[in-house]
Amino acid sequence: xxxxxxxxxxxxxxxxxxxxxxxxxxxxxxxxxxxxxxxxxxxxxxxxxxxxxxxxxxxxxxxxxxxxxxxxxxxxxxxxxxxxxxxxxxxxxxxxxxxxxxxxxxxxxxxxxxxxxxxxxxxxxxxxxxxxxxxxxxxxxxxxxxxxxxxxxxxxxx
Numbered sequence: 001x002x003x004x005x006x007x008x009x010x011x012x013x014x015x016x017x018x019x020x021x022x023x024x025x026x027x028x029x030x031x032x033x034x035x036x037x038x039x040x041x042x043x044x045x046x047x048x049x050x051x052x053x054x055x056x057x058x059x060x061x062x063x064x065x066x067x068x069x070x071x072x073x074x075x076x077x078x079x080x081x082x083x084x085x086x087x088x089x090x091x092x093x094x095x096x097x098x099x100x101x102x103x104x105x106x107x108x109x110x111x112x113x114x115x116x117x118x119x120x121x122x123x124x125x126x127x128x129x130x131x132x133x134x135x136x137x138x139x140x141x142x143x144x145x146x147x148x149x150x151x152x153x154x155x156x157x158x
Contacts, residue, residue, distance in 0.1 A: 036155065037153060037154075037155060038153070038154055038155070039151050039152070039153045040054075040056045040151065040152045040154075041072075041149060041150075041151050041152075042054035042131070042149070042150050042151075042152070043147065043148065043149045043150075044133065044147075044148060044150075045077060045145050045146065045147055045148070046087065046133055046134070046135060046142055046145070046146050046148055047135070047142065047144075047145050047146075048135055048140060048142045048143065048144070049135050049137060049140055049142070050134070050135055050142070051099075051132055051133065051134040051135075052132070052133050052134075052148075053092075053094075053098075053099035053130045053131065053132040053133070054130060054131055054150070054152075055094055055099075055128055055129065055130045056128070056129055056130070056131065056152050056154065057127075057128045057129075058125065058126060058127060058128075058129060058154050058155070059126055060125075060126065060154075060155040066117065066118050066154070066155075067091060067117075067118045067129075067152060067153065067154040068115040068116060068117045068118070068152070068153045068154075069089050069091065069115065069116045069131045069150055069151070069152050070113060070114065070115040070116070070150065070151050070153075071087060071089060071110060071111075071112050071113070071133070071148055071149070071150050072112070072113060072149045072150065072151055073112070073147075073148060073149040074087070074112050074146055074147075074148050075146065075147050075148075076144060076145075076146060076147075077144070077145040077146065077147050078144065078145070080147075083146055084112065085141040085142070086109040086110055086111050086136070086141055087110055087133055087134065087135065087136070087141065087142070087148070088106065088107065088108040088109070088110065088132075088133065088134040088135065088136045089106070089107055089110040089116045089131065089132070089133055089134075089150070090102065090103075090105060090106030090107070090116075090131070090132050090134070091105040091106070091116070091118060091129060091130070091131055091132075092105075092129065092130050092131075092132060093127070093128075093129055093130065094128055094129070094130045099130035099131075099132045101130075101132050105118050108134075108136040108138065108139075109136060109139070115153075131150060131152050133148055133150060
């Protein structure tokens with residue numbers, strides 16, 4: 001064996017040993033960051049048999065999160081008078097700018113101030129989602145253009 005090669009062998013073994021020791025350090029599982037409950041508020045106008053959608057982003061990566069959507073205000077555009085009817089509300093995903101709602105997370109007769117909840121199923125993960133407000137085509141309730149406010153509450157990592 002060449003003397004130069006023989007002298008390099010201990011150095012190579014030492015380098016590999018240090019690398020192996022470093023990779024065998026702590027085997028503890030990293031702690032997932034705690035999510036911050038976040039509320040997004042959207043406003044819009046719904047017309048008879050119409051729909052309106054808004055997007056929101058979830059970036060909570062540790063696990064699936066739950067979300068709620070609540071219509072908090074519903075008034076006529078013409079007079080500003082409060083209206084006490086039901087509207088359709090649904091969570092969905094966006095594709096090419098369109099909101100496609102999930103039948104599992106949709107309430108076609110959502111009352112004002114009653115949350116629609118995604119609890120109990122793994123729907124919300126890291127992605128962009130949408131919430132859609134609509135006049136239920138099976139039983140329309142919107143008599144004229146209505147201004148609404150809807151809040152979406154979900155977990156978010158700051």
